[in-house]
Amino acid sequence: MSDGHVHSGSSTQNATPSGSGAAVLPFDIVHELLDFASIIDVVSLCNTCKALRAHLKNESIWKRACAPYGLQDLSRFGGRSAYTIYTQLLRPYASLLGIWANDWPFYGRMLEFRLSPGDEDEQGGIIGELWTFSSRSPPDSPTPPIYTRVLKLSFEDNDLPQSELSENPLDAPEASAVNLVCVADGPHSRHRATLVRLSETPLGKFVQYYRRRVNLPDFPPHISPWYDTGRGLPRIPEVPETTDHHRELIKLYPAARLPAVFVAPTAVTKPPAISIVCGVPPSQHICRTLHAPPLAFPTLDDRAPRYYPLRSCILAGIDPASDRWSVDNLDGIWYGSYGPNGTECIYLAHDEEHGTVEATKITGDLHVPRGCVSWIVHLPLDNQMPTLQGYWTSVRSDGVMPNRLLMGHGTIAGRGFTDMAIVELMAGVVSADQIDIFWAELHEFRTYKRYKGRAPT
Numbered sequence: 001m002s003d004g005h006v007h008s009g010s011s012t013q014n015a016t017p018s019g020s021g022a023a024v025l026p027f028d029i030v031h032e033l034l035d036f037a038s039i040i041d042v043v044s045l046c047n048t049c050k051a052l053r054a055h056l057k058n059e060s061i062w063k064r065a066c067a068p069y070g071l072q073d074l075s076r077f078g079g080r081s082a083y084t085i086y087t088q089l090l091r092p093y094a095s096l097l098g099i100w101a102n103d104w105p106f107y108g109r110m111l112e113f114r115l116s117p118g119d120e121d122e123q124g125g126i127i128g129e130l131w132t133f134s135s136r137s138p139p140d141s142p143t144p145p146i147y148t149r150v151l152k153l154s155f156e157d158n159d160l161p162q163s164e165l166s167e168n169p170l171d172a173p174e175a176s177a178v179n180l181v182c183v184a185d186g187p188h189s190r191h192r193a194t195l196v197r198l199s200e201t202p203l204g205k206f207v208q209y210y211r212r213r214v215n216l217p218d219f220p221p222h223i224s225p226w227y228d229t230g231r232g233l234p235r236i237p238e239v240p241e242t243t244d245h246h247r248e249l250i251k252l253y254p255a256a257r258l259p260a261v262f263v264a265p266t267a268v269t270k271p272p273a274i275s276i277v278c279g280v281p282p283s284q285h286i287c288r289t290l291h292a293p294p295l296a297f298p299t300l301d302d303r304a305p306r307y308y309p310l311r312s313c314i315l316a317g318i319d320p321a322s323d324r325w326s327v328d329n330l331d332g333i334w335y336g337s338y339g340p341n342g343t344e345c346i347y348l349a350h351d352e353e354h355g356t357v358e359a360t361k362i363t364g365d366l367h368v369p370r371g372c373v374s375w376i377v378h379l380p381l382d383n384q385m386p387t388l389q390g391y392w393t394s395v396r397s398d399g400v401m402p403n404r405l406l407m408g409h410g411t412i413a414g415r416g417f418t419d420m421a422i423v424e425l426m427a428g429v430v431s432a433d434q435i436d437i438f439w440a441e442l443h444e445f446r447t448y449k450r451y452k453g454r455a456p457t
Contacts, residue, residue, distance in 0.1 A: 076118025108370030125154025217371030317432025
């Protein structure tokens with residue numbers, strides 16, 4: 001396509017119908033030519049001259065921009081135009097879509113955002129759901145997550161009029177902005193919430209005991225396979241994270257009030273994050289405790305937890321009896337049984353060079369907290385297999401012999417992450433989506449299952 005006439009100013013006004021520039025082409029042809037271009041390229045081209053700029057008001061441009069997000073029907077967004085839906089909802093906030101993990105001490109929490117087109121009962125928007133697990137799940141059998149709606153980002157509760165197109169539609173928000181509403185307490189007690197984008201921070205979590213201190217794992221650590229570096233954060237202004245900490249204050253804390261959780265700088269700088277702040281006192285609603293469950297110890301830090309993007313790696317499992325099976329097929333989100341602590345989420349990542357699989361806790365408990373390596377296993381040598389098979393048979397009563405046996409070590413600890421110890425364990429890949437691990441020190445089997453995504457609705 002010639003660009004001889006795609007200029008701003010008088011040169012465009014002097015273009016003749018016989019020219020070959022994009023400005024003299026019918027819009028449907030221009031649209032067809034740019035069908036494989038990004039919306040940024042489309043807007044950039046249309047801004048090169050007044051003749052093309054008129055096409056920016058064409059709804060088909062913005063409907064096409066919404067389509068990659070799965071939005072074909074835009075009729076349930078409160079009458080907003082495709083332009084408004086894209087520039088006010090999708091472009092600023094689409095990076096929310098997916099799973100996030102927070103750094104709340106010990107337990108952590110997982111929050112998943114999904115895009116809803118709306119239905120007869122409510123408008124479309126971005127829905128935020130916390131992952132929770134049934135308290136009635138058997139101690140040796142994990143249960144899949146329950147998705148509990150807590151947030152909605154939409155155009156609801158906003159009657160401000162829409163403004164005209166700005167000079168650059170991608171940089172000038174309309175007055176008809178979206179609202180974040182907390183619905184954790186149910187539809188009848190919904191209230192405003194704020195999505196905050198926080199800067200990086202060196203602060204980490206600690207537990208102070210009488211005459212000793214425990215470092216909780218940095219979350220995320222300097223190098224983390226679960227942290228999604230490619231997703232980015234919402235396009236909203238970044239707020240500097242506070243530098244206040246309690247390294248000196250904790251030294252003056254009364255011994256009778258210990259142990260206590262506090263924050264202080266560590267050697268690891270945590271990347272920028274998001275946080276959810278509700279506009280009501282915590283005593284009036286349960287939403288705070290859903291993101292930050294009560295701790296067994298008092299905490300000096302009253303800030304809302306920081307959420308980080310979690311890599312949503314969902315692989316199709318391969319039968320361990322197949323020649324195609326390898327340890328890299330175990331990568332991704334799993335959920336496992338942790339005895340009386342219930343079901344917790346882990347992220348599995350293989351190391352090609354060392355042939356290992358490492359399981360990092362995304363959620364945790366009062367003994368082994370989030371961010372800790374729960375276990376790490378590797379394939380045994382050929383001459384070790386007979387011994388492993390014999391040991392497995394001696395401790396397993398149901399006669400199940402996995403096609404793949406791995407050996408390794410796991411982390412156990414006392415209450416409050418005290419007296420941490422590394423113990424031996426043995427893992428059996430019993431199916432494409434299940435691993436059974438025998439913890440030798442506990443003399444117990446624990447089951448871990450692959451997270452395969454949401455069930456179709």
